[in-house]
Structures are given as C-alpha cells and as structure tokens.
Amino acid sequence: MLLSHLPALQVVLPLIAAPICLVLHHARLAWAWAMLISWSAFGIALSLLNRVLSEGVISYHIGKWAPPWGIEYRLDEASVFMLVLVTTIGVVVTTFAKESVEKEIVKEKIHLFYTCYLLCFAGLLGMSITGDVFNIFVFLEISSLSAYALISMSDDRRALTASFRYLVMGTVGATFYIIGVGLIYMATGSLNIADLAVKLPAVADTQTVRAALAFLIVGLSLKLALFPLHSWLPNAYAYAPSAVSAFIAATATKVAVYVMLRVIFTIFGVSYVFGTMNLGPAILSLAIMGMFAASAMAISQKNVKRLLAYSSIAQIGYIMLGISFATVTGLSGGIVHLFNHALIKCCLFMVMGCVFFRINSTDIKDMAGLGKRMPFTMAAFVIGGLSLIGVPSTVGFISKWYLMQAAFEAGSWVIAIMIPLSSLLAVVYIWRVVEVAYFSPSPDGETAIKEAPVSMQIPIWVMVAGIFYFGINAEFTLDVARRAAESLLGGIVL
C-alpha cells in the first residue's frame, strides 16, 4: 500500500517536514529531523530507482485524477536518476551541515535554516519527479525562494546583495519559464508533459509555439547559469553559508538542466528543436564560450568559493555541450557529467566549508600552508581538483572521454580538442590554490589550526570515494545515463 505511494511521499515527506521543523524550534533537534528526512528520502529514491530499472516507467496520479487533467508524477530513467542524485547530495550535505551551520549561522536561526533547507530539497525533488509543466514551475519557485533565503542567512553581509541579485535574476528566469508554459498552454490546452508531446506537433508551426520555445530556453538557461546568463551565480555561491553552497552547487543548476532536457527532448522533441528550429549551434557555441570564458574568469578570482563558482559555470558548459550534440552519446555524456560534476563540486565546496570552519576565510591568500595543517581536507581538495581537470581514474575523465567521443561522432574534432584544452585552464585555477596551500609557508604567529571535525570530514571523504569509485567503475552511471538518454531521444515511451 505504502509502496505504491512512494512517488508522492518522495516530495510530500520533505514538504511536510519543513513546517514541522519550524515548530521544533531547537537547533540540534532541527538538524536531527532534517537528517532523518533526508535519509528517508534517500531510501525512497533508491527503491524508486530499483523499480524503474526493473519495471520501467512509473506513472503516479495525484489524488487519482487521471492525466492530462490531474497532476501526474512520472518516473523514467532520467527523473529517477535526478532523484537519486539530489537525495544523495542531500544526505551528504545534511551530515556535513551540523557543525558547519552551527558555526556560520546564529543559533536562533538554525531551525529556520533547516526549514528552508527542507523546502528547497522538496522543491528540487518535485521538479525532478513531476510530469506536469506547471507543477514544475511551482516546485521551481519553492526551491528558488527557499534558496534565496538560505543564501541570505550567511554572516557575510555581501550575501544579502548576492541573494537579492539571485532573486531578481531567478524571478526573471522563472517568469520567462511560465510565459513559455502559458504560450504552449494557449496552443495546446494541456500542461501534462506526455500529453504535450502528443499535441504539440500539430501546432508546432505557429508563432506562439516558437516564441514559447525561445522563452522556455532563455528562462531555463538563466536558471542553469548557461553563459552569459550566469552573473547571479558567482556571488550567490561565494557568500552563501558553506553547506548551502555545497548543496545548491550540486543540485539546483543540475535540476534546471534536467528540466531543460525535458523541455527540449520530451516536450518539443529533438527533431523540432535541433532540426526545424536548428538551435543546436547556438547552444553549442554558448556552451563552448562558457567553458573558456568562465574558466578564464575563475583564474583571476581571489576567493576560492568564487573560483569554484566560476568553474561551475564552465562545467555547465560541458554539460550543455553534450546535450547540444543531440545524440545518444552526447546526451549520456552530458548526463554523466551532470552527475560527476555534482559529486566533485559538492566535495570541493564542503572542503571550503571545512577551511572556513577553521580559518574564517576562503580567500586564497589566507590558505597559505594549509596543506600541512589540514592535511586531510586539503588532500580532498587536490583530489576534487584533479577530477575537475579530468585526470584518469577520477570521474572527470569519464565525462570528458564521453563528451569527446560524442564530438567525434558529430564529426567535429575541433570541438573535441576544445574539451581537454579548456581543462588546461582548470589546471591553472586549481593550481593556484594548491600552490598556496602546499608551497607557501604558513604565516608566523598563527595559533595552531587543527583539522576539521570528523563529522565534516566523513561526508567529504564519502564524496572522494565516489569520485574514485565512479571514475574507475563507471558502468552504473553510464548505463543509467545511456538509458535516460535513449528514453529522452526516443520521446515518451508509453
């Protein structure tokens, strides 16, 4: 009985847990509650993954209203992949958050923090699971609004302006999205994704639908921070509390990418977007510009969190590059990189959380000699960095290899070479941090700095283990990604 309602529980559980968390009104209790919820959500996601992989697509009708009139939760390989990703990151970051949040946020606000955190979590899960475009908008707003609040909770006053900017830009993005949804609703009278896929071709050649596509793509490009619509991201990531940076960097933009995939491949269909409309070259060139420009900007950053934020924009470029090929290899390369990059960035932002925990700064210059004083933390940074560069036996290599294969398949070796070339820039910005941390002497007279607490170390090393495990044994991720790509390209499998 309960099992058949798991898709609803996946979202409803954290959604209901959030107000309860508000009522708990106690810092430790709120954390324990968030921990319980994220583990349960993780468990649900795993069991859903299992079911989808063995039984195929699950369609769940909310309140037994049959689609296309009722809201449908629809789970295929792609969406269940996102659920697993978001809940995994959720579990890891919640574990990490305990000490980190206690340090960075005033005690009276901690329960508010976890309330927003659970809301954001619920929103992201909802976006991944729902099969209804308007419902996606609702969850998009839930996750975004709570994310603005989470970012503004930081001690750093710059977080307020960063959060405000994110709010303005994010709202523009969401508005564009809803305008797009409105337009296709106008043309088809439907909001259900599967239904839209059937009805759109008949009206595809109208100005309304064309405008809808443009609005949806721009709106989502903003949400996923595709160059040059990335400007909200660096400050938001840099000044947010560490746990928030780790969580949002690994999930928010990734879920937006997922929605983009849904819009392009499921709703409009690959032949419409890449064939009739021929948007491939535009997305491709923006992706490549992003890869290089954002990496170049990362090099000149003074704050490591900002540096990582720019690197995230560059990595989004890789993901979109894979998608822009619109082939099974390209798409699965993009999806694999989406997963891999989530692991890497979550790990690196948590490392910076540990650094901030001990030295109260994430500026490069303050990290002198940290390699000796926080050996485990910095070792994790080096591993994450190597993976970002794409060194073999880490996940970064798998992504790059597949993206390159996709480029060759598309017959473009120039693009294929750009992939490793832009990783040269990653060498430079990772190096700048490593050089200071390992090869600059620690400032004199500094009180002894200890390694970060174990409860913060464990989640980091779980991610590091993931970086290696999925870098060596990539069968699981590649398999799921390939199946997700095939189902996306094949349209809706009824």
Added chain:
Amino acid sequence: MMISEIPPSLILILGALILPFSKKLRPLFVLGLPILVLMKIWSLNIGDTITMQAFDLNLIPLKVEVTGRLFATIFAVMAFVGGLFALNQKRTEELVAAFIYAGSAIGVTLAGDLVTIFVFWEIMAVASTLVILSSSTKKSRKAAMRYLLVHILGGCVLLSGIAMYAADTGSILFENMTVNSVGTWLMLIGVLINTAAPPLSAWLSDAYPEASFSGTVFLSAFTTKTAVYVLLCGFAGTEILIYVGLYMAFYGIIYALLENDMRRILSYGIVNGVGFMVCGIGIGTEMALNGVVAYAVVHILYKALLLMSAGSVLHMTGKRKCTELGGLFQSMPVTTICAVIGGLSISFPFTAGFISKSMITQAAADGHLSFAWFVLMIASVGVFISIGLKYVWFVFFQEDSGLRPKDPPLNMQIAMILFSAICIGLGIYPELLYNMLPYAVDYEPYSVSHIITMLQLLLFAGLSFFMLLPIMKRMLAMSLDFDWLYRFFIPKMAKPIIEAGDALNIKVRACFMSILGSVIDNTVGYKAGRDSFTWILRTCGSIVWIMVMLVMYLLMCYYA
C-alpha cells in the same frame, strides 16, 4: 587479482605510497622496491598479457614484448640507482613522487593499449611535476607550473588523438600506426611534446634544472624515454621524424653552447640525445630501431651519470653556475673521474655511447640518407664539445675557483661508480647490450676505420674547443627560446584582451542603463540614486544579457 598478477608498474607505485611510513627502514625500502620490480619484470615472459574491461573499453594493462621489457628493465635500474643516489635527500615526498613517476613510466612500456598508456602518461606528468616541486624554491614552483601546463597540453592533444583514433578505427590497441589521419597526427604531436620536440623544446631545460640535486637525475630518465618508446613502437618509419630529430640534435648543441648553468647544459644534452633517437625512429630500418633502443638505454645511463656528478657538486657546494665553479678535481677525485667517464660516454670509442649511437648513424648511411648521416656525424662530435667537454672542463678543471668541497657521501659515490662501470662495460662488451635488442644485430662497432674516423673527429673537435675557450667563457647571457612566447608574450597579451572584454561588457550595460535611466527619468520623474547602489546597477546590467539572449532565440525561432 592475485599478488603474482600485479603488474610491476603498480608494485612500484603502491610501494612508493607506503614509503612515507617506512621511517627507519627507508633505505631498505628505497633500494628493495626497484629490485623487487626488476625481478618481477624478468619473471614475465614475452607475450604475457592481462586484459580487463573498463566501461566499454577492452584494456590491456600488461603486454610484455622485447622492447618494452628492455625499457622497463632500464627504468627499474634507473629507479634503483636514483634511489641510492637520493638516500641523503631529506624530503621523502621527492622519492615518493620519483618512484610513482618511474612506476608509471614502466607502466607505459608494458601497456598494450592506448588508454592505459594515456593513464600512465598523465600520472607521469603529475608525479614528475611533484619531483620538480619538491626542491621547494620559488623558481622551481614557477618552473613546475610551466612544466605541468606543457605536459597537460601534450596530454590533451594525445587524448584527443587517441579518442579520435578510437572513434575512427574502433580499436585502442597499441601497435605500429601509419600517420594518415587527424587522430594519428594528434597522437604523434602529443607524444612529440614529451620528447621536447620543436617548437616546445624549452620545457625540458626550463624545468629539469630547477629540481633538487637528486630530482634532476630521475627526471632525465623517464619522460623523454617513454615518449621515445611510444614513438618507436607506434610510429617507426614516419619520415618527418628524421627532420624533427635532426633539428633537436642541433638545438641541444647550440643552446648548450650558450648556457652557463651546469645542469641546464646537461638538460640540453638530453634534447640532443633524444633528437638522435627520434631521427633513428624516422629512419625506421631494423638497424636504426636497434640503434634507438640501444642508445635510449645508454643515454639513460650516461646522462644520469653526468647529472649525478652535477648533483654531487650542487649538493656539496650549493653552486650551479659554471662561472662560479672550477678546479674541483683537486678535492672531488671520484666525482671528477665519474664525470669524465660520463662525458666520454657521449661518443668516445670504448664507451657505451659509441657502440649505440653509431648504429643510428650507420643506419642513415645504409639507407643512403646522406644529409641525415652528415648532420648526425657533426652532431655527435658537436655534442661532445658543447656538453661533454664544456661541462667537465668548466666545472672540474678550468681555473681554480678556490672551492674545496669533498666528494659526496658514500651512497652517492657508489651510485656514480656503478653507472660508470656499466658505461665502460657496455663499451667494451657491446654484445651484452646487442643480445637484448628487438632485432638480430649485424653490426661491428669496432672496425679500424670507424674508430680512426671517430677519434680524428673528436680530437680535432677537442682542439677547437680549447682554441675557442676564451669565447666560450664569456657566455653569461640568457638565451631566447620559444618559451618566451608563453612565459612573457601571452601573459602580456592576455591582459589587454581580458580588459577589453570587461570594458565591452561594462559599455553594453552602461549603454542599456542610460537608456533605461532616461526612460525612468522621463516617465516616472523619479531620479534613482544610482551611484550609491552600484549593486543594483550590476543586477540591472545582467538583465541586458537576458534580453540579448531572448531576442537572439526569438529571432532564431521565428526565422528558422
């Protein structure tokens, strides 16, 4: 995987990782590991393979062939002697990095597929960078950064080539390839970057001398020789390599003449030596390839010997410039003798260099490549002057610098004596080496005419060296090379470009803002305090890009 199935490369790499925990047993570990690896290499039979499946690639992490095993052997020997020489090195991380470096070099030589090669290739790049870094001077950090960038660039090109080759042919097997597609060209270029081929030759002499006294010894052996190995097995007979090799041979000689830093002189010698090998690979006959293999082995031996002697001088005096050294033979007799043997081994008869290098020259003659033969002959004499004589003379003899350092500690002396003995031994009994080569050897190095020609040339060259001594002394300048482009020019150029991009961005936004501002002023009549809220300005500025993107997509969709 059983212990007996672990490939030798992994033994060395994993062993290196335990090294920091060995404490007092460190010397035992340092010397024992390479010996273990050596035994492991020779317990493998020709044709042994290990295969494994990683995602959808069929990897062959181990495939034993004659050439590969010989290279692996000399690498293991090098790791042993290098370790022996480095026992006094206080920084454990250097040895760890050096052993990982050596292990991955062995990994390349025993690899059966291109992806495995690439994996070890990258580990090599990172580990060797760490070796340079371990000397922990400011200069070494900068040099290490440049070194890493060049090698990652090489790695990128190589990876692109491999990926493309795999996409073209559906195979990642490492075998002899003809250079006829973009993929193979990229692979060739990627590998050539590691041989210090033009135009990126400068990385070698830029980075190697910045390592510590013991680090340079390791560095000299592996990177370039693994690249030679890959060229040898993958690209034998590619004609362009002849000319690349000849260029490198001369490049090394000329830059060495201009140089003052003793280890930099020897580094240029590496480029010269690798040039001979690359040229031999380009010739591609059995004789030439035999010569290349033999010379690669010998070159590792004598170059390491020379760099150990230079390392000993550096260790005992702390000085590295030829102009600051001199007259050291009085107090460092063992080092001097070893350095002399190393110097002679470059091309003098009855040394290892003579019996191997001359095979390449002979192959050029047999193939009627008169130009190549002529250039190689000159180069083998030139290198004797510009590197062998110049280094030995200025550091150990010349006018007395007043320094009276002692010979280095015993372990360093033993390491040098060991290699000196091998250099002489192979020179006298060339069959020892010839029997290990991939093809049957039909070559007699010690014909009377050959010895006499070479002796005449060398003696004449020596004479000219001493006649030109006054000119050579004054060379204290820094020489200009291709690396000027990426050390000075590009950083200088990049700045204005980035600034111009910034300026453009600001202009576009400001333009939009002034329009928006005037619209607001005129319609609402409300003057916002724009100056005090720059962050609002910036947010509004970002909106411009959203508009630009929306218009772009709308146009694209409408006119599709």
